[in-house]
Amino acid sequence: MTKIEKIVLSYSGGLDTSIILKWLQETYGCQVVTFTADLGQGEELEPARAKAEMSGVEDIRIVDLREEFVRDFVFPMLRANTLYEGQYLLGSSIARPLIAKHLVGIAREVGADAVAHGATGKGNDQVRFELAVNALDPSLKVIAPWRQWNIRSRMQLLEYAEQHHILVPSDKRGEAPFSIDANLLHTSTEGKILENPAEVAPDHVYQRTVDPVDAPNTPEVITIGFERGDPVSVNGKAMTPAALLTKLNGLGGRHGVGRLDLVENRFIGMKSRGIYETPGGTILLAAHRGIESITLDRAAAHLKDEIMPRYAELIYNGFWFAPEREMLQALIDQSQAFVSGEVAIRLYKGSASVISRTSPCSLYSADLVTFEESAIAYDHHDAEGFIRLNGLRLRRWAARNGR
Amino acid sequence: MTKIEKIVLSYSGGLDTSIILKWLQETYGCQVVTFTADLGQGEELEPARAKAEMSGVEDIRIVDLREEFVRDFVFPMLRANTLYEGQYLLGSSIARPLIAKHLVGIAREVGADAVAHGATGKGNDQVRFELAVNALDPSLKVIAPWRQWNIRSRMQLLEYAEQHHILVPSDKRGEAPFSIDANLLHTSTEGKILENPAEVAPDHVYQRTVDPVDAPNTPEVITIGFERGDPVSVNGKAMTPAALLTKLNGLGGRHGVGRLDLVENRFIGMKSRGIYETPGGTILLAAHRGIESITLDRAAAHLKDEIMPRYAELIYNGFWFAPEREMLQALIDQSQAFVSGEVAIRLYKGSASVISRTSPCSLYSADLVTFEESAIAYDHHDAEGFIRLNGLRLRRWAARNGR
Amino acid sequence: MTKIEKIVLSYSGGLDTSIILKWLQETYGCQVVTFTADLGQGEELEPARAKAEMSGVEDIRIVDLREEFVRDFVFPMLRANTLYEGQYLLGSSIARPLIAKHLVGIAREVGADAVAHGATGKGNDQVRFELAVNALDPSLKVIAPWRQWNIRSRMQLLEYAEQHHILVPSDKRGEAPFSIDANLLHTSTEGKILENPAEVAPDHVYQRTVDPVDAPNTPEVITIGFERGDPVSVNGKAMTPAALLTKLNGLGGRHGVGRLDLVENRFIGMKSRGIYETPGGTILLAAHRGIESITLDRAAAHLKDEIMPRYAELIYNGFWFAPEREMLQALIDQSQAFVSGEVAIRLYKGSASVISRTSPCSLYSADLVTFEESAIAYDHHDAEGFIRLNGLRLRRWAARNGR
Amino acid sequence: MTKIEKIVLSYSGGLDTSIILKWLQETYGCQVVTFTADLGQGEELEPARAKAEMSGVEDIRIVDLREEFVRDFVFPMLRANTLYEGQYLLGSSIARPLIAKHLVGIAREVGADAVAHGATGKGNDQVRFELAVNALDPSLKVIAPWRQWNIRSRMQLLEYAEQHHILVPSDKRGEAPFSIDANLLHTSTEGKILENPAEVAPDHVYQRTVDPVDAPNTPEVITIGFERGDPVSVNGKAMTPAALLTKLNGLGGRHGVGRLDLVENRFIGMKSRGIYETPGGTILLAAHRGIESITLDRAAAHLKDEIMPRYAELIYNGFWFAPEREMLQALIDQSQAFVSGEVAIRLYKGSASVISRTSPCSLYSADLVTFEESAIAYDHHDAEGFIRLNGLRLRRWAARNGR
Numbered sequence A, B, C, D: 001m002t003k004i005e006k007i008v009l010s011y012s013g014g015l016d017t018s019i020i021l022k023w024l025q026e027t028y029g030c031q032v033v034t035f036t037a038d039l040g041q042g043e044e045l046e047p048a049r050a051k052a053e054m055s056g057v058e059d060i061r062i063v064d065l066r067e068e069f070v071r072d073f074v075f076p077m078l079r080a081n082t083l084y085e086g087q088y089l090l091g092s093s094i095a096r097p098l099i100a101k102h103l104v105g106i107a108r109e110v111g112a113d114a115v116a117h118g119a120t121g122k123g124n125d126q127v128r129f130e131l132a133v134n135a136l137d138p139s140l141k142v143i144a145p146w147r148q149w150n151i152r153s154r155m156q157l158l159e160y161a162e163q164h165h166i167l168v169p170s171d172k173r174g175e176a177p178f179s180i181d182a183n184l185l186h187t188s189t190e191g192k193i194l195e196n197p198a199e200v201a202p203d204h205v206y207q208r209t210v211d212p213v214d215a216p217n218t219p220e221v222i223t224i225g226f227e228r229g230d231p232v233s234v235n236g237k238a239m240t241p242a243a244l245l246t247k248l249n250g251l252g253g254r255h256g257v258g259r260l261d262l263v264e265n266r267f268i269g270m271k272s273r274g275i276y277e278t279p280g281g282t283i284l285l286a287a288h289r290g291i292e293s294i295t296l297d298r299a300a301a302h303l304k305d306e307i308m309p310r311y312a313e314l315i316y317n318g319f320w321f322a323p324e325r326e327m328l329q330a331l332i333d334q335s336q337a338f339v340s341g342e343v344a345i346r347l348y349k350g351s352a353s354v355i356s357r358t359s360p361c362s363l364y365s366a367d368l369v370t371f372e373e374s375a376i377a378y379d380h381h382d383a384e385g386f387i388r389l390n391g392l393r394l395r396r397w398a399a400r401n402g403r
Helices: A015-028 A046-054 A066-078 A096-110 A125-136 A154-163 A241-254 A279-295 A298-317 A323-334 A380-401 B015-028 B046-054 B066-078 B096-110 B125-136 B154-163 B241-254 B279-295 B298-317 B323-334 B380-401 C015-028 C046-054 C066-078 C096-110 C125-136 C154-163 C241-254 C279-295 C298-317 C323-334 C380-401 D015-028 D046-054 D066-078 D096-110 D125-136 D154-163 D241-254 D279-295 D298-317 D323-334 D380-401
Strands: A006-010 A031-038 A060-064 A114-116 A141-143 A179-182 A187-190 A220-227 A230-234 A259-265 A271-277 A341-348 A351-358 B006-010 B031-038 B060-064 B114-116 B141-143 B179-182 B187-190 B220-227 B230-234 B259-265 B271-277 B341-348 B351-358 C006-010 C031-038 C060-064 C114-116 C141-143 C179-182 C187-190 C220-227 C230-234 C259-265 C271-277 C341-348 C351-358 D006-010 D031-038 D060-064 D114-116 D141-143 D179-182 D187-190 D220-227 D230-234 D259-265 D271-277 D341-348 D351-358
Touching: A006 A015, A006 A096, A015 A031, A015 A114, A015 A154, A031 A046, A031 A096, A046 A060, A066 A096, A066 A230, A066 A241, A066 A279, A066 A323, A096 A114, A096 A125, A125 A141, A125 A298, A125 B380, A220 A241, A220 A279, A230 A241, A230 A279, A241 A279, A241 A341, A259 B279, A259 B298, A259 B351, A279 A341, A279 A351, A279 B259, A298 A323, A298 B259, A298 B298, A298 C323, A323 C298, A323 C323, A351 B259, A380 B125, A380 D380, B006 B015, B006 B096, B015 B031, B015 B114, B015 B154, B031 B046, B031 B096, B046 B060, B066 B096, B066 B230, B066 B241, B066 B279, B066 B323, B096 B114, B096 B125, B125 B141, B125 B298, B220 B241, B220 B279, B230 B241, B230 B279, B241 B279, B241 B341, B279 B341, B279 B351, B298 B323, B298 D323, B323 D298, B323 D323, B380 C380, C006 C015, C006 C096, C015 C031, C015 C114, C015 C154, C031 C046, C031 C096, C046 C060, C066 C096, C066 C230, C066 C241, C066 C279, C066 C323, C096 C114, C096 C125, C125 C141, C125 C298, C125 D380, C220 C241, C220 C279, C230 C241, C230 C279, C241 C279, C241 C341, C259 D279, C259 D298, C259 D351, C279 C341, C279 C351, C279 D259, C298 C323, C298 D259, C298 D298, C351 D259, C380 D125, D006 D015, D006 D096, D015 D031, D015 D114, D015 D154, D031 D046, D031 D096, D046 D060, D066 D096, D066 D230, D066 D241, D066 D279, D066 D323, D096 D114, D096 D125, D125 D141, D125 D298, D220 D241, D220 D279, D230 D241, D230 D279, D241 D279, D241 D341, D279 D341, D279 D351, D298 D323
Parallel strands: A006 A031, A006 A114, A031 A060, A114 A141, B006 B031, B006 B114, B031 B060, B114 B141, C006 C031, C006 C114, C031 C060, C114 C141, D006 D031, D006 D114, D031 D060, D114 D141
Antiparallel strands: A179 A187, A187 A271, A220 A230, A220 A341, A259 A271, A341 A351, B179 B187, B187 B271, B220 B230, B220 B341, B259 B271, B341 B351, C179 C187, C187 C271, C220 C230, C220 C341, C259 C271, C341 C351, D179 D187, D187 D271, D220 D230, D220 D341, D259 D271, D341 D351
16 A cells, blocks of 8 residues: 555545545544535534544644535536436536645645545545546645545444444434435435335435425516526625525425435436436526526527536546546537526425526527518518428428438 | 319318318319318217218218327327426327328328318428328328418308318307317417417316316325326226226316427417416326336436427427438337336326335336445445546646636 | 618628628618628638728728637637537638627617627628627617528529629629638538539539648648637747737648538528638647546536536527527636647648647546556545445445346 | 366367467367468468378368458458558558458367467457457357467477477478468468567568559559449459458559568567568559549548548457447448449559549539630539638637737
């Protein structure tokens, strides 16, 4: 094993990363710096500091990344109306490169030669962390304890904790918990009963949204303002990115918006089933499509739709910091200069529906489309020529084929 | 003007096509055969026969195309999870080539040298009808009265009717109606107040679905069975394609499922706003994605997602009978051999959500994905190599870029 | 007919545009400004001035656009390794938007309300001119005499000339000439015997390249330097874009490089056959691929290759000034920051072959690829994991399929 | 190590696989069946039998796969005009799945539980063999000695041979040879001096084609006939697939056709430089594009061009037996029904140029394209409408943008 001098660990303060912290200290016998990011996961972070201190960590970093997360990761992704496999808003995927970026930044600052993460060997997150680190600093070593140690089950994990005098919270002593990931964009839940895709997800797996059945019986209409492709206000009130997403999470969660029960394909080759709750993101996707519908040229919109699945796949697979993602981002961003205006959304019992859109940059023309006579020059004979020349190759083809 | 001997007219019996029938008879002085298709639009078709008879039509064709429509057009399109501009289920677009196919078939049968349709000069339907006719019989002339005559508004249309003693129903004498298209897949509504995309659609434009607010307060769970990519049963009961879609329209409509308020881009270059109601189709789309999620290989699924926007655009633009659509269909159909199984869907207040899926052809493996020890060989070290080689080019790239 | 006040005509001084000039003056009775661009077509332009003066034109514009043409149109297109239908370097297509840009610029400067061009009604150029004008100034009218007048053949054209006392050069009185387009990038030849795609093109249709049989019997090796995706030097000597392309045209032409005999698909629906000579462009395409081969990341290169046919189609169809072309350009340009270095090319008897490439930004690593032991860490076991996880979904798929 | 009962080895009889054979026998102590395929590599195969016998192999399989190779692998790939990274005809890539298919077939026949190959741990071939085996029989184990043993250089390999009394041919005792792969489609050469992409390849690396300088001074014109997308005759003489490719290899090689000096991107992440000679394949690619140019509809051709890079990547990366490749093949094959006719090609000093094409299924119409008056109805006013509606969205876009 290469000698490691100093490690920066992505540390939540939870059981897994506490055990990893101990294992790193024992295995490598070197200093471990902990990095705990506030991505809006809704947990107190100070307990993580206390736990790290108790484990003898001297350099403890706790950083609020919420604005950076939404501004530089969530919103750029939103510009593409991104959905993985037609449905998933990529709430976990998009957070990983941000964490990796800060792991690398701290590693450079403190002169560490390795970073470590707590992602398991069967999931996507290990790939996302490590590809991002590769792309940001190829000289850094990445340590993935879950792939290196011999712990292969929850039972073995608890045994290790016990042997090493790591406190196991009483609620974690019993049955294995769901595997949960949360941040400002979403909460995901996997494992246990959900591993059978035929089983209906029990209501208690949902944490951030009410069951639509329990949502208010009256619809609520909100407005979202956009500037150059990004949301900037809710109900006419300007907000920072993180504040805006937080606001929409509250509104969406209350109305049961953004639940998704999905079987998806992992990059490493297996299918997995997850429950996602993305209240604010779901509203924003609808709103962004709504404002684009009146401000984006047809060919621009269709080109975006065609490259979107690829773009989503890249983010899902961990290629955020990769030249091909940056190229697609350049294409997407190029299209957003006039995507400004306001959209009204109706929230009701799990749905977020666009019901109105206005824009100073609108391409929509009622004069052009109306069934009635209009001021704008539209010559019906143009359609004749348009159709005849679009059909020219088809007429040749049909005549040749002898239909 | 070329001499026309006989025309087959796509005829609904409504005011517009009644006027067109008269205009064709007068303008071309030749026999006009009327063709009225039952696509499940929910209207009595026998009145059309009476009206055609009164107008002196000798050859009147009324054909029930519902099963052909769903089996040969709707279902193949569904296999691709087709959405135009991310949202529209193409209910109008997919019906046009079928009508054109029968217009051409009848024209050949009766020896007509032209077909005629009542689509206006600003819409997509004229393109769809005419490209399909071009591709099916390039020798046939297509007559589009709305582009040829001088009538340019509703007022002028009513004047023409009056001059030619065509009965105008009293409900059509007043304000112009919405422009409506209906068939087994959907009902679309355009025009009037909807021409302002900022105006919220009034509730009375919806005809086939209840407002989610008025839908039952209790969710309903249904199951849909699939075989080789196509739906074949509802709640365990086998059904023909049209019967199945009719059944789902009833269920979806009752629960307010399938409403869409959209500003879309027409092929001929303008934006238009429409209200769509596609209750059964919306359920089927969710269900089809659900069954694919456990039966389709990842790369197959992603390839389908990538070509889908193009495929949708082709159908929307009227290129159903075109080599490129047939090529994409071959690709899509190739993927569906094992897309069989059953999906459970929860209908509630406007939503149709997949909650369970089972299949004898499932690719899902709980053993492979579980967090716990499992019987299936999965070597965590494989992930190490997988990530390292996926990252190899990124490490080179980063080192070169000097980040 | 709308009253036109002033027209800017794209004017070559040749027979066709001289007739068009006369026809515009007669038909519209207004001032016509002529615009003649030097795109390196290899003709004297001063005779055009004399002819325009003789026709009573008061405002005559002759502009040298060679550097702008190569720098802002040819090189950006080259960055994408652009080929239409796998073979055509788009020499005509890429010149049209530039001419349109200047037509519009002059129209605004002189207060004209229309622009006119001499492209025929069956070709691509009419589309390219007019879409570019539409996109640059939608208020300008476009006049296309070939679509408006009654002249429908060469004979009628000569008759019109005679009637209007327009001098017909003696070499144009006899048999119709080939239809030729030339600029710094290429010369294209169409028409006459070439209209039969089975006929071998006679040698005299080639104007800019020698027959490879007559090219030197000794290969010549040249080097081309690139910076950030664009060529900047030949044989170590820095050159401006137009000078560089001129130099390569000389070298390529001498070695018979860049001939293409192609049947292509026009945007308006028919197939046509053309002979293209693109000596310098052919060398540059090979050289650009050569320098990219060592400086571009794999995924970046593959993404470029995948979008290239679409990008080429847009340029061919006349959508240079369109949002979707600009979006693709943003993607392409994003990839070129490190595409710098030098490529050696062997010219011989019609071929231009890359034989060597060097770059300060190379991503190539001999250490990584060598069959022998090397200093760079490459663990053969990584390949094991890489393959096993890439194969995981295939093993599941195969087991399911029961092969 | 899992107990292995019987192994089928892909065996050439050369030094590497002879050593591997010995290593397998020693390491696994089980029966090894050798499989030697005749893919037209131009070597005697009977010596392989003798060597295998001397090594104690009891079950020796030598199979002539030339017709299957060309008919079921090369020709389907050719239908897509396949080029990897714009240039490489995939001569090695396309042979691997065929070999894997027969390895699996023999393994099943003889009851083997593993297959073995001699591909190294840094190349693409290991991936191609193993993914194909995964997809054809996921129960088979794959043994890749180059990744498992400790031999890491040529010197160590020779030492192993000496220790195990394996005869090393005298010409292999000295300097390391180039790494060569040959079959009916191509010969590739890598390694040694070629590992420096700046070094010009010395002439002696070429084995199958003459230097264009040494090729005949007189061009030779040949004709190739196609039926439904596949070549079926040369100079009017019908031939089987392998005979046809063999014939064209002779013609092309004599004229120096098909040389390529390329730096390419391997799937496993590094760049490598190779010299390829693909004489017959290069001619066929030009000929296939030539026949498609008059028989394929524009949109069909463009769709093929757009998916081609992806298809090529899949083959290069080893995903021949994968659902996504089969889907793309279905799309491609769907387009070829009318790709029949004859193409004339001029071979001269390294070039293969289409000079004429004819087809009973031609879509080309001289009447339609001619500059002169023609019998076919083409209304120049159609172009007006076509352009105006194609430009409609651009005029709106430009007006909005305020250019």
